[in-house]
Amino acid sequence: MPSFRSACACGHHRSQGxxxxxxxxxxxxxxxxxRALFPDRALRRRFxxxxxxxxxxxxxxxxxxxxxxxxxxxxxxxxxxKPKLKVGFIPIxxxxxIIMAHPMGFYAKHGLDxxxxxxxxxxxxxxxTLNKEYDAAHMLSPMxxxxxxxxxxxxxxxxxxAVENIxxxxxxxxxxxxxxxxxxxxxxxxxxxxxxxxxxxYLLRYYVAEHGLDPDTDxxxxxxxxxxxxxxxRADNIDGFLAPDPVNQRAxxxxxxxxxxxxxxxxxxxxCCAFAASKEFVTTMPNTYRALLKAIIDATAYATKPxxxxxxxxxxxxxxxxxxxxxxxEQVLTGTFxxxxxxxxxVPDRIAFDPFPWHSFAVWILTQMKRWGQLKGEVDYQKVxxxxxxxxxxxxxxxxxxxxxxxxxxxSFSVMGKAFDPVKPAxxxxxxxxxxx
Amino acid sequence: MALSARLKGLLLTALLLxxxxxxWHLATLPKAAPQAAESEYSKLVGAQAAVGxxxxxxxxxxxxxxxxxxxxxPFYDKGAxxxxxxxxxxxxxxxVLLGFLLAALVAVxxxxxxxxxxxxxxxxxxxxQVLKPISPLAWMPLALFTLKxxxxxxxxxxxxxxxxxxxINTAFGVxxxxxxxxxxxxxxxxxxxxxxFAVILPAAAPTIMTGMRISIGIAWLVIVAAEMLVGGTGxxxxxxxxxxxxxxxxxxxxxxxxxxxxxxxxxxxxxxxRAVTYTE
Numbered sequence: 031m032p033s034f035r036s037a038c039a040c041g042h043h044r045s046q047g048x049x050x051x052x053x054x055x056x057x058x059x060x061x062x063x064x065r066a067l068f069p070d071r072a073l074r075r076r077f078x079x080x081x082x083x084x085x086x087x088x089x090x091x092x093x094x095x096x097x098x099x100x101x102x103x104x105x106x107x108x109x110x111x112k113p114k115l116k117v118g119f120i121p122i123x124x125x126x127x128i129i130m131a132h133p134m135g136f137y138a139k140h141g142l143d144x145x146x147x148x149x150x151x152x153x154x155x156x157x158x159t160l161n162k163e164y165d166a167a168h169m170l171s172p173m174x175x176x177x178x179x180x181x182x183x184x185x186x187x188x189x190x191x192a193v194e195n196i197x198x199x200x201x202x203x204x205x206x207x208x209x210x211x212x213x214x215x216x217x218x219x220x221x222x223x224x225x226x227x228x229x230x231x232y233l234l235r236y237y238v239a240e241h242g243l244d245p246d247t248d249x250x251x252x253x254x255x256x257x258x259x260x261x262x263x264r265a266d267n268i269d270g271f272l273a274p275d276p277v278n279q280r281a282x283x284x285x286x287x288x289x290x291x292x293x294x295x296x297x298x299x300x301x302c303c304a305f306a307a308s309k310e311f312v313t314t315m316p317n318t319y320r321a322l323l324k325a326i327i328d329a330t331a332y333a334t335k336p337x338x339x340x341x342x343x344x345x346x347x348x349x350x351x352x353x354x355x356x357x358x359x360e361q362v363l364t365g366t367f368x369x370x371x372x373x374x375x376x377v378p379d380r381i382a383f384d385p386f387p388w389h390s391f392a393v394w395i396l397t398q399m400k401r402w403g404q405l406k407g408e409v410d411y412q413k414v415x416x417x418x419x420x421x422x423x424x425x426x427x428x429x430x431x432x433x434x435x436x437x438x439x440x441x442s443f444s445v446m447g448k449a450f451d452p453v454k455p456a457x458x459x460x461x462x463x464x465x466x467x
Numbered sequence: 468m469a470l471s472a473r474l475k476g477l478l479l480t481a482l483l484l485x486x487x488x489x490x491w492h493l494a495t496l497p498k499a500a501p502q503a504a505e506s507e508y509s510k511l512v513g514a515q516a517a518v519g520x521x522x523x524x525x526x527x528x529x530x531x532x533x534x535x536x537x538x539x540x541p542f543y544d545k546g547a548x549x550x551x552x553x554x555x556x557x558x559x560x561x562x563v564l565l566g567f568l569l570a571a572l573v574a575v576x577x578x579x580x581x582x583x584x585x586x587x588x589x590x591x592x593x594x595x596q597v598l599k600p601i602s603p604l605a606w607m608p609l610a611l612f613t614l615k616x617x618x619x620x621x622x623x624x625x626x627x628x629x630x631x632x633x634x635i636n637t638a639f640g641v642x643x644x645x646x647x648x649x650x651x652x653x654x655x656x657x658x659x660x661x662x663x664f665a666v667i668l669p670a671a672a673p674t675i676m677t678g679m680r681i682s683i684g685i686a687w688l689v690i691v692a693a694e695m696l697v698g699g700t701g702x703x704x705x706x707x708x709x710x711x712x713x714x715x716x717x718x719x720x721x722x723x724x725x726x727x728x729x730x731x732x733x734x735x736x737x738x739x740x741r742a743v744t745y746t747e
Contacts, residue, residue, distance in 0.1 A: 121711055148548040150698035150707060153608075154617070161615040205521075257711035264521060284713060285516030350549035353712040361511055368511035 110141050111315040115322065118149045118158055118167040120224075121352045122256055122274040123362050123381060124195045124303035125168040126342060129352070131329040133345045139328070140321040148351070151255040152225040159308065160186055166307035166322060168194070172395045174306045174418050176227040181404050187309035190387055191323050191420040193301045194330065198362070198381030199230060199293035200278040201237070203270035204263055205286060208371065213241035222254035222262060222271040229293075229302050232398040234272040237296055239464040240446050245402075246466070263287050274302065275362040275381065276354050281370070283358050288370030292380055297445040299382075301391045312420070324427050326385070331431040333383040339363040385428060387419035389439040390452035397455045403466035411455040488527050495526045525716045533716035534723070548708070550700065552724055558700040560728065562618075563686045566625025570682065574630045575675065578637025579663065582671070588638065595634065603628035603689050607696055617697040621690070628689045629682035636678025640671030672743040680736040687729045702728075 119125040129146055131137050137144040149155045152170060156177065159167045174188040203210070210216065216238065223230040231253075235245040245251055254262060256277045262268045264286040271277070272293070281287030293300060305326050312319045332338055343360040346352050352359060361367035365380040392415035399405040421439040428435040440452045450458060459467060509517035516522065525533075541553030581588045603624045610620035644667050652662045694703025702725055709717035 145547050148698060148708070150696060150704075154611075154697060157608075157611045158617055161611070161617070163615075163617060257707070260713060261710065280713065283511075283513045283516060284522040285513060286521050348545075348549070349708070349712070350546040353548075353708055355513075357511060366511075368508050368516075370512075370516075372508060374507050374511065 108317055110321055111318045112165070113141060113143050113318075115142055115144045115165040115318070116147055116163065117144055117322075118147050118155045118164040120152065120155060120168060120256065121148055121354075122303075123276055123346075123352070123359060124198060124274050126333055126346060126363070126381075127194050127326050127329040127383060127385075128168050128305060129346045130333065130342050131325050133351070134329070134332070134342075136325045136329040136332075137322075140325040142318070142321055142325060144322070144325075146351075152228070159306070160184075162308075165311060165318075166305065169304050169306040170225055170228040170230075171301045171304040171391065172227040172229065172232070172399070173225075174304065175392060175395055175414060176399070176404070178414065178418050179405065179409075181227065181399065188306060188418060189309050189312050189420050190304045190306045190392075190418055191312070191319075192305045192326055192330070192385040192424050193387050193391070194303045194305055194326075194383065194385070196299050196301055196382050196384050197292070197294035197379060198302055199233070199272060199274055201234070201270060201272045201290040201293075202263070202278045202281050202287040202370075203290045204266070204268075205288060205370070207269060208288065211290065213238055213243060216243060216269075217248050218250075219269040220250045220252070220267070222252055222259050222268045222273070224256050224273060225253050227399075227404070229300060229395070230272045230274070232395065232402075233293055233296050233300065235402060236398070236445060237272075237291075239462065240448075244464050260284060260286060276352065276358045279358045279362050279367060280354065282368050283355065285370075289367075292377060294377070294379065297443070299384075299443065300445075301388070304387070305385075320423070320427070323423060324431070327424070327427045327431045327433070330383045330385045331428075331433050334433070336364070336378060385433070386424055386435055387421050388436075388441060389415040389419055389421060390441050390443070390450075392419045393440075393452045393455050394445075394450055397450075397459050400455075400459050401462060401465045401467065409455075411452075492527050495524050497523065497526075522713070525719070530716050530719050534720050537717075537720050552702070552705060552720065555700060555702045555705040556724055556728055559690050559694065559702045562621050562694075562701065563625055563683070563690050563732075566622045567629050567679075567683055567686050569622070570626045570630040571633060571679065573626075574633035574678075575637050578634045578675070578678075579641050579667070581634070581638040582641025583663075583667075588642075595631070599631045599635075601627075604692055604696070607693065611697075617699065621693045621697055621701075624693045625686045625690060629686040632681040632685065633675070633678040636681070637671065637675050640674025640678075641667055643674075644670040669743075669745070673740065673745070676736065676740040676743055680733065680740055683732050683736055684729070687725075687732055691725055 117128060119128050132144060132146045147164065149158065149167075152173065155164070155167050155169065156173060158164050159169075160177075169190075171190065171193060174190040177186055177188040179185060221234060223234055225231065231251065234251065238245050238249060243249060252268075254268070254271070256273055259268070259271050259273050259277050260281045263271065263281055264284070270287070270290070278287070278289055282289060293302075305323070307319065307322075333342055340360060340363075343363045344356055347354050347356040347359040362381060365378040366374065366376045367380070369375050389412070393411045396405065396409055396411050396414060400409055419439075425435040442449060442451055444450060459465065513522050537552045541551045543551040544554060577591075581591055606624055606627050607620060610623045611617060614620050614623060648666055648670060649662070652666050657665070690701065691703040691706065694701035695707040696703075698704050698707065702721055706718055706721040706725075709721065
């Protein structure tokens with residue numbers, strides 16, 4: 031199965047040919063540097079022969095920004111086509127890398143002047159991005175897939191260069207349901223999820239279905255924008271929600287709900303939100319796209335360190351961004367939080383940040399779209415995954431940002447103890463008892 | 468005598484306000500809840516949640532303090548998503564006036580045409596009857612899809628909602644100009660353009676102004692909802708953003724500001740209406 035592995039030796043390039051070209055380009059830069067330092071050919075040869083090219087390079091790299099020189103060379107002219115960008119976001123902690131890159135200067139560092147614009151809901155963020163009012167946006171990871179396939183939107187080739195966060199969601203129930211911790215007692219409950227095409231919807235459906243409830247007939251699921259969820263829970267319009275943070279923590283903070291289960295306990299390491307842009311943006315403005323993606327991957331790398339989380343919480347809580355009390359955001363990011371039942375829990379990986387857009391994530395999402403009837407007919411799971419989830423660029427930029435990208439773009443994982451094999455999506459869909467196929 | 472009647476009215480208004488604020492104050496008095504011990508848990512949640520209560524509705528004093536804060540610095544600009552209440556109001560008023568003006572440019576000439584020609588009236592009537600009752604917000608998804616710009620869409624929604632009262636009132640005003648005046652104009656062999664501007668327009672002006680006054684009222688109602696939908700800037704966005712934060716005091720400040728501006732707009736058009744009114 032060659033398509034499941036990176037096609038070149040180092041795993042950073044699409045094909046061996048591209049790998050060779052990139053390596054050749056790197057060598058040109060290195061050689062030029064050596065030549066500049068040791069103009070005398072004999073001396074240069076002797077130097078390299080004594081210390082070895084690798085050591086020499088490492089020594090040089092410590093005084094000369096070799097990485098930057100190679101990068102600049104690889105980018106050719108490297109000029110950013112459009113430095114002033116607008117990026118839309120929904121005020122939730124999933125958007126942390128996109129938001130924090132603004133106050134903490136990650137965009138500026140990569141030569142971009144980005145305005146991050148708070149947006150009222152997923153449908154609006156989709157339309158504003160399709161309208162090109164936004165150059166790129168924070169989306170739910172199923173959305174670029176849905177947009178590309180034309181499910182719930184006009185089909186537009188869309189791409190997802192990076193995942194923003196993994197985990198970080200929760201099922202929150204109204205305080206009055208304190209005793210009903212067994213999902214089997216949830217018949218007739220009304221739940222809210224942020225959007226039809228969201229991990230939240232698929233995880234909630236998966237969760238209740240595993241407990242024997244049919245999400246279409248035994249409970250009611252409606253799409254409610256995250257900010258309105260707590261207000262609705264308070265007014266008893268809904269019994270609970272599977273929502274992004276800080277909504278869950280805010281419900282606890284206001285004494286209206288308790289955290290029933292963290293989404294990481296449903297699927298450890300699931301993706302949630304994503305950084306998305308149209309294929310047109312990626313192809314017509316490659317340098318801008320690269321700088322933007324790099325800024326976001328840099329920010330993500332910064333956010334992975336637990337020591338930085340408090341500082342980030344303080345940066346993104348003000349009215350210009352999340353507009354939440356700092357303690358609420360801090361509890362979400364640090365993982366030391368009140369659960370609404372009088373306990374303080376410590377779950378350091380309640381939310382984590384990992385930009386790698388696993389193709390297997392895309393395939394899982396597509397299987398759930400298929401399972402619940404959002405997609406009709408035959409689906410070429412791998413092809414769609416490859417076209418929308420841009421793993422190659424993420425791999426390269428992740429290693430530049432000091433993260434370790436995985437060697438392959440597919441991995442198996444299990445959701446609530448049930449194994450998922452990304453090679454057999456159709457069998458996976460067929461294996462569920464409750465489905466709409 | 469007239470002055471004292473007005474004074475009485477003012478006194479009664481003040482009394483009602485005092486009763487309302489008093490009732491609000493009593494209703495939101497913090498209940499004598501058991502003080503929670505300073506535990507690790509209570510530090511992580513709101514004061515009400517720490518003692519097992521839902522967070523409470525703010526008292527009038529909380530609201531007053533927040534309002535004062537807004538009034539002290541209404542025009543600050545701390546980035547794209549955090550601007551002062553004055554700036555937000557200015558955005559909303561700008562959108563409303565632009566949409567309203569565009570609507571007037573279309574509605575008044577078309578209304579003239581409809582009022583002067585029974586044939587045009589019959590031809591356009593079915594369209595008007597179908598389009599008039601559509602909630603302007605129902606146009607929003609369509610506008611976003613076709614106009615491809617949220618700002619233009621918001622203005623378009625204002626345009627759509629303010630066009631009908633103006634159109635219908637203009638048509639009605641023009642159609643009910645007294646026959647005698649038109650006959651006099653005809654006897655004097657006045658050109659039709661002059662007839663329109665010198666006879667019909669002044670005669671229909673009060674009715675047209677009434678239509679405009681209704682329109683601006685509706686436009687102001689609609690802009691708040693439209694901005695809650697598309698976001699970005701405006702007083703509707705402000706209310707939405709504070710809902711996001713569940714900050715009732717800020718929402719109340721926004722509501723009060725919306726009411727005051729709406730009143731000012733209505734007052735302005737009331738003045739204009741009086742200026743063009745005549746007695747026969």
